Amino acid sequence: MTLRLAVTGLTGQVVSALIERAGKDVEITALGRPQLDLGMRNAVLASLRHARCDAIINAAAYTAVDKAESEAEVAMRVNGAGAAHVAEAAAELNAPLLHLSTDYVFDGTLDRPYREDDPTGPTSAYGRSKLAGEEHIRGIHPNHAILRTAWVYSPFGANFVKTMLRLGETREEVGVVADQLGNPTNALDIADALLVIARRLTQDPAPSLRGVVNLTGQGDASWADLAEATFEIAEQCGRRPVRVRRIATADYPTPARRPANSRLDNTKLAERYGVVLPPWRQSLEGCVTRLLREKAR
Numbered sequence: 361m362t363l364r365l366a367v368t369g370l371t372g373q374v375v376s377a378l379i380e381r382a383g384k385d386v387e388i389t390a391l392g393r394p395q396l397d398l399g400m401r402n403a404v405l406a407s408l409r410h411a412r413c414d415a416i417i418n419a420a421a422y423t424a425v426d427k428a429e430s431e432a433e434v435a436m437r438v439n440g441a442g443a444a445h446v447a448e449a450a451a452e453l454n455a456p457l458l459h460l461s462t463d464y465v466f467d468g469t470l471d472r473p474y475r476e477d478d479p480t481g482p483t484s485a486y487g488r489s490k491l492a493g494e495e496h497i498r499g500i501h502p503n504h505a506i507l508r509t510a511w512v513y514s515p516f517g518a519n520f521v522k523t524m525l526r527l528g529e530t531r532e533e534v535g536v537v538a539d540q541l542g543n544p545t546n547a548l549d550i551a552d553a554l555l556v557i558a559r560r561l562t563q564d565p566a567p568s569l570r571g572v573v574n575l576t577g578q579g580d581a582s583w584a585d586l587a588e589a590t591f592e593i594a595e596q597c598g599r600r601p602v603r604v605r606r607i608a609t610a611d612y613p614t615p616a617r618r619p620a621n622s623r624l625d626n627t628k629l630a631e632r633y634g635v636v637l638p639p640w641r642q643s644l645e646g647c648v649t650r651l652l653r654e655k656a657r
């Protein structure tokens with residue numbers, strides 16, 4: 361049976377990946393600005409009411425992590441109140457809500473991958489706004505899955521991997537932070553997982569399928585590891601080599617403080633939904649070769 365999904369956002373990485381990955385049996389209605397602005401309650405309610413759907417995916421967000429430090433109110437309006445508006449609409453429509461959240465809800469001081477019920481403690485305005493969104497959703501609409509992902513890259517939009525490939529065109533060496541650990545995640549893999557989870561939620565009312573679930577690529581890396589792997593793959597595709605100079609967070613000051621340990625434990629994702637994302641290097645290879653192929657055209 362056709363699964364009808366209403367998705368917030370028009371051009372984001374996850375939205376674009378969902379549009380690309382949706383098969384014949386999935387119908388996607390993407391809703392974004394100016395028609396749907398997450399910060400505007402009436403517009404969110406009206407747009408989602410209008411879209412006939414079986415489930416809602418809230419994939420739009422204020423994602424400028426550093427800028428959020430000086431625009432905390434805007435971030436809170438979009439990621440906090442905005443998530444509440446989407447939850448209200450989902451409750452009204454009696455539709456499951458899949459909401460994307462982030463590793464940045466944690467402070468990064470734990471010495472193992474974070475589990476869903478570990479205490480949160482965001483260190484940035486972005487992280488606080490995303491945590492507020494999670495809390496609103498929990499209070500408004502129990503029929504939800506909050507999917508915490510991390511370090512998202514893809515062939516679409518702006519992301520770290522695309523930035524590295526761009527820098528590699530003109531530089532022989534790039535300095536990259538080596539003391540933050542996380543799970544690089546391809547938005548196309550997120551999309552595949554979201555499609556499985558959305559279908560399950562529409563078919564199965566089990567409370568064990570609801571709540572917070574981590575959703576990241578398999579395996580850990582530092583930003584420097586991710587950059588090195590990107591350049592290695594690019595070199596195999598004929599690009600000239602680029603060296604990565606491994607630097608410390610302290611040597612690369614940014615407005616937002618990021619967690620040193622962002623790793624997320626994906627056990628629950630596998631147990632509840634039978635979903636396991638591919639190892640990060642494998643997914644990275646698909647993305648980098650595609651980007652270079654598309655550029656060569």
Ligand SMILES: NC(=O)C1=CN([C@@H]2O[C@H](COP(=O)(O)OP(=O)(O)OC[C@H]3O[C@@H](n4cnc5c(N)ncnc54)[C@H](O)[C@@H]3O)[C@@H](O)[C@H]2O)C=CC1
Nearest residue numbers: 369371372373374397398420421423460462509510511512
């Ligand atoms: N990019 C990353 O590394 C990570 C992303 N996430 C979360 O995953 C989700 C998807 O992220 P991406 O696709 O990478 O984001 P993105 O930055 O590629 O796309 C965000 C989309 O939201 C839209 N948007 C922004 N403000 C809006 C508003 N007020 N009303 C309506 N639309 C608005 C933008 O136009 C864009 O289409 C977000 O919830 C994000 O917080 C979580 C962890 C890491």
